Amino acid sequence: MSHPGPQLTEDERTAEHTYDLTGGALVEGISHTAYGSQLVLANSRSSSPTPVPSRPSGPASEAGGEKVTGGEAGAEDLEKGTKDGKPIHRLDWDSPTDPDNPRNWSKGVKWASAGITSFYTFVAPLASSMLAPGLPTLAVDYGVVNPTVIGLSLSIYILAFAVGPLFLAPMSEMFGRRWVLHGANLFFLAFLLACAWAPSMGSFIAFRFFAGLGGSAPMAIGGGVIADLFHERERASAMALYTLGPVLGPVLGPVAGGFIVQSIGIKWVSWVLAIAAGVGAIMGFFLLRETYAPVILRSRFEQRAKTDPSLRHVHVEMAGAVAGKTKAEYLKESMVRPMKILFTSLICFSLSLYMAVQYGFLYLLFTTFPDLYSEVYGWGPGVSGLAYLGPGMGFFLSTMVAAALMDKIYAKLSDKNGGVGLPEFRIPVVWVGAAIGPIGLFWYGWSAQAHAHWILPIIGSGLFCCGMMLTYFPIQVYIIDTFQYAASALAAATVFRSVFGFAFPLFGEQMFAALGQGGGNSLLAGISLIIGVPFPIWVWFKGAEIRGRAKGKL
Incomplete structure (x- = not known):
């Protein structure tokens, strides 16, 4: 049975697309399935046309393109394809x-870049x-007895993950993924060393x-790297590797941390993490x-x-939403965009809420x-850490299953839809996870x-x-497939x-x-069912229609 949402016409199936430099804004009629760019090249000295080599007309290639003009072009000029009556050529x-x-x-080469990014995304969580x-050892060392302050020393790190993506994601679109990842990893390493030497709980x-903040960079940018490297039909396997980090990291951390604290002391937790970040920096550089x-x-x-004299007086401007803006203006706009997407897109809000609740x-x-x-x-402390291997095994096995199922389901449903894939074809796997997760909470409690x-x-x-991963993973891929500003949508989530x-x-x-383990976890399971059952079903039936109405806005 084909997807219940609106079917694509033959013209829509053959339409070509590209993404602009602002992070994926869709522009019709340019390049098929591109996750690339539009660049405006403007003559910096005169408004007369500058002879710039361009490709012959015809279908463009898959990773976007540049646009060339002899004058200063704005967003409206790009839509019209002209500037003062002069054509805008493609490069x-x-x-x-x-x-x-x-x-x-x-x-x-693809998997090397994806692997390093995934390693960064593992070490940070x-x-x-x-x-x-x-x-408990940290509290004794710093003489702290307030349980809220002790808990804050752990959870403040997660709060930074809510702040970093707001500026790191747009920075990666201005300066490139590679150098933002490198710089943030070194920042991460430096403050891990500072934690090892912190003189007080406040400074710690x-x-x-x-x-x-430094560790949040691969969380914000990694999904974009995967989308840069892989086509839609081969993306699930790479996303499986990338997604393992945010879910395996938090469960393997206590396993290692318990033995480190028991054997060589609390300070070595920061030292070991800094060493891992340093190894990642060296591998990433190459x-x-x-x-x-x-x-x-x-x-x-x-x-x-x-080497080409005809290009010496031509400079590059970003196209689309950032045309004519300074980098500071673009950065400000991009920091606001994730919140705009989150609170104006019901799809993004509902799916992000579901992921957020499960993460909490x-x-x-x-x-x-x-x-x-x-x-x-x-x-004991070391053996107690081994209890986290249960969640870790659930994450790992479900990721492997989800990756295989998603690719097969997506391909099968795409074939039934005339060879055209839709983001909603990722959703069936979510239904399975939405049922398994609450069962696990009842069982545990x-x-x-x-x-x-x-x-x-x-x-x-x-x-x-297991249930959490079977929902988390396909929702991440759905967001990448759905939103024009994919990096901003992921940052919002x-x-x-x-x-x-x-x-x-x-x-x-x-x-x-107050409620006990049984009552408390039953409450969590009930909330998970209330949110997790209706939203994915609603997205399956109405997602394509809603995306059609919002096209070009988010």
Whole structure:
């Protein structure tokens, strides 16, 4: 059965598209399935046409293109295709197989860039929870007894994940993915070292926040890197690798952190993370290449201008929404855009809310682990950390299943829809996760309350994380496929879930004290069902219609 949303006409199926330098704004009639650029090249000395080499007319290649004019062109001129009656010429990839196009790189080069980005995206969330087993030791070292302050030392890092994407995502669109990732990773490393040397709890909390800002870069930019490198039909496998970081990091962190604190001390948590960030920096310097098409095309044009006299007085301007703006104006606009998308797109808001609630539940669940496995089951700090392997296994297995299912379902539904894929074809996997997650919460809560065999709450937490990944992963890909400003939409989702991840653990202890493990987790399961069942079904039936009405706005 074909998708219930509006079907595409033959003209729509053959329409060509491209994305502009602002991060993916769709412009009709230019280049098919591009995740690339439009650049305006304007003569900086006169308004007369500058002879600029351009490709012959015809279908453009897949990664976007540049636009060339002899005068200063604005957004309206781009839509008209002229400036003062003079045509705007295209400068695009040299051919559909242009080796500079990231989507034409060899598999090894593609996966090297995707792998480094995924490594960054693993280490940053790892730092969010590795400290957890050492909080009692940290409190003693700094002489802190207030439980809220102790909890803040852990969760302040997650709050930084809500702030960083707002400016790091647009910076990656202005300066390129590679250098923003490199710079943010070094910033992350520096403040991890500062945490190891922090003289007080106040300074430690401040340094943790700044480390979180640096660590948020791959969370904000990584999805864009994957989209730069891979076509829609091959993107799920790469997204599976990338998505493992944000979900495996928080569950493996306490496993490693427990043994580190027990064997060599709390300060070594920061040292080990800094070493991992340093290893990533070295590997990234050699293996990570620039993937963002506008930056690649602009850099290549500048290199050609050095040897071509006809291009010496031509400068590059960004097209579309950023045309005629300074970098500061564009950065300000881009920082506002994620919030605009979040609160004006019902699709983005509903799906981001669902992800945020589950992310908050995950960290809320983790607040119950130390007491449950240490006090009820009598495990030491190091062994208690092994309980997090249950959620980790759930995340890992469900990611592998989701990647395989998504590609097969997407291809099958696309074939039934005349060979045209729709973002809604990612949604069926979400339905499975929406059912499994609440089952896991019920299982965990009541087995923990009954003090049943230790394997039962571990299985329950693993089921919850399995369900969470089966919803989280396809929703991430759906957002990338749906929104013109994909990086901003992902940033909006990241901000939302990071705020929930920061806030939920602050009231977890009081909630479980009042309701117990069974009642508290039953409440979470009920909320998960209320949000997780209707929204994905609504997106399946109405998503295409809503996207059609919002086309060109978000």
